[in-house]
Amino acid sequence: MNPLSRLFSSFRPRGGVHPDGRKDLSAEPPIRILPMPEFLYVPLQQHVGAPARLSVVVGDQVLKGQLIGASGGNISAPVHAPTSGRITAIGDFPSPHPSGLPSATITIEPDGADRWIEVSLPDDPFSLSPEEISARVGAAGIVGLGGATFPSAVKLNLSRKSGISTLIINGGECEPYLTCDDRLMRERADGIVEGIRLIAYAAGAKEMLVGIEDNKPEAIAAMRKAAQGTEVQIKVVPAMYPMGWDKQMIQVLTGKEVPAEGRSAEIGVLVHNVATAWAVREAIRFGRPLVSRVVTVSGAAVTAPGNLEVPIGALAADLIKACGGLSSDPARLVLGGPMMGAQMPHLNVPMVKGSSGLLALTGKEIGLPTPAPCIRCSSCVRACPAGLLPLEMAAHIRAADLASAVGLGLKDCIGCGSCSYVCPAHIPLVHFFNYAKGELAALEKAKLRNEATKKLADTRQERMQRIVREREEAAKLRAAKKAAADAAKKAAAEAAKAAAEKTEVAA
Template sequence: MGLFRLKGFPGTGNFRHGIHPPDNKSLSAESKVEVMQTPETVVLPLLQHIGAQCKPVVKPRQIVRYGEVVGVGRAFISASLHSPVAGKVKKIGMVTLPNSMHLPAISIKTEGDQINPQRLWDEMTAMDWPRDCISIYAPETIAKIIHNSGIVGLGGAAFPTHVKVAPNDSRMIDTLLINGCECEPYLSCDDRLMREAPKAIVTGALLAGRAVAAKEIVICVENNKPEAILKLQQATEKTLIKIAVLKTKYPQGSEKQLVKSVLGLEIPLGGLPSDAGVAISNVATIASVARGVIKEGPLTHRVISVSGRGIKHPKNLFVPIGISMGEVIEYCGGITEDAARIISGGPMMGFAFSDMTTPVTKGTSGITVLTHDEISDEQETSCVRCGRCVDACPMNLVPTRLALAARYNNPSIAIRYHINACFECGCCTYVCPAKIKLVQLIRTGKKLVAAMAKS
């Protein structure tokens, strides 16, 4: 374990603490991306990103074309929404997303001639993505196109990408890190994308690198994805893009851990990667940047993985945003008899949901269905202060203290122990021998702290 070495980078390819859960990626990692046909209806929530909700610019019964803007993000931190189908707007209703946000959503019934989604995917996986004519695009143009294409981080957090690349004189970006770690167990969509569309990622990386004027571009991949690494090495030949092969460990793909691991830098507490001169973007986001700029196509489809022992046929799928989770699960043969929990995202940080009409959003990286054997309903026992949570916390916090502070209603202790540095990766809860739901208690603690700050 200790023999891991990262050459050619200031970092070690590793970070302190973290855990090694069984990755279970083999369930879906070898199935090629399949293209799902256009569904009868899509539901597009008006907030699929971090930031301000977008304003609908269509009315019920209005006819929309494929790729037409249906919601506009007017605020700086916001992103526009495009129709992934041609059809007629049914209504603007309400939906509840797995992360328990309850918000308005535009439903569109597909009508008339549709774009062939297979064509979109073939474009993505084509080998003719340009690498040389990148300089004809001015950095501002690239940023503007990213804004207009509604691109947000596809790794899960869904932060609007144009904000990261917007020209900003006060913050210089030295390095653009492209995140292909995919450290969540089960998920394999980024792995598949790197294997099947490496050229699109390279073009997107060059474009995004130009937009932020990065001196260095590094694609970061964990060493459990050898084929993706090989494909990227071939695709990046004769470019300045470097590939960092990192130790497989959860949460390697978290931005603070990634920056530490590759560059040896620490993002200041409460700061952003840009404070350390770094911009980070997920591989899928970068591929959609390439599509947005070169093919002038907005973000309407994405790759998701549908996996877990509770799914009959685990798959990786290219789906339109707005398709219902139920249709996707149905396409994969449905759930097995012993399926116990359906999760949007991976098992470490994903959200459990039960409403099958919930739509896939821009930030949905996959659906994981766990069986009864995999989820634990063991009774919580007392904390014996064994310190395993301390040894697992990648942020170097004392999770048991934070959890106790929350349990005993003591926000000032929670603040003293830096509760807001916790990004809820779940390592502490995973290792806790007393089965204490530390992360959930810490979430409660954060609310206490916020309430105290208000009063």
């Protein structure tokens, strides 16, 4: 462990691995702005939750930052035009997903003016109430930019309600190759620190900790300088994978463990990423919705790797072109990092809010050896940051015994791939877990569907029984009324007859 880490990080991390970082490929050149592409393709679904609802039609002229898709529900986020221009198409376009399947997308032809919407700004962002800041963060379409893409305003509101005490800003960036957060901290530290203070104010957090891995000395120095005179504390943590996992960062900085299947708010902690803090500051101080982000473009197949600030909706091909094109045929295209990122079928997919990296990797970089039988060395157990038994879980999954795998903590697996990475037998353990989690999700969905169907059937049966009951009661009532009417009629007739007889006798 680096001596700096020994000095500043509080608790030893559990598990973890040290893959070749390859960060040197892209870490040194400053962030460049991507030249505006010919077209931008903005998907309506870029976040966890309901997709945004379309709020433009083909032919509309839009300004940069104008709403083009409204929030689709309680857990959702709006999307905005990344530049000024014309809406030329609305429809399916390949999504940045391993399947490459199409999703609803708005196509914009930039007009070259890049003209922003006009907004009214507060003189002092801290004069706004915490609720107003959350509302503005929500309206700006900000989501977790570390890759989770959970709507940030929802997290802020939940944190206020849960009474959190500590805000942790995750500057770990432990995935190999990625350097976008590193560059952001080196170049925009003042803005990030203001964003951190705004998030803490909106969430009601008193303590503000920023965790940065010890392999980013320039970022640490820049953030320390920017944090001077504020209550933001910069903490150095050891460089290892998956230090960027929220639960790992919380444990290292506070010594607290998030309960299995629980949320960090349950132990009074809120976690956001450094890029999210930057986006919050842009939204609150300048009224700018989230329409661009910094993306690392790297891999040995890229001619000139680096970091680009790209408008949402730019194609992966536009980014590769801006980095000098491909120097060789990539064996694999990845969106995100090599450990947890998604493999891309081609470069015709747009960058979205959660796109932290675009990698074009050569065959040498990914070398895929043939798996051998498990030698029970327990390297995977030592590497697992979640304290699981990967070899046992994989054995149960192989035997189609999902229940036992769940019993061993399958649902706590974060899919970080550390176990696969260290396995000397090259067993693709994480693929077993991802497959099993998919199966579990399908089973749970089917169970919910069956329950819903049974509930519908029960409700229908109850309704039918009620109708029959009501009909029988109505028939009984009718019969009773008729009997009463007949009796009354008979009584009246008898009374009339008796009266007539009485009259005759009197006469």
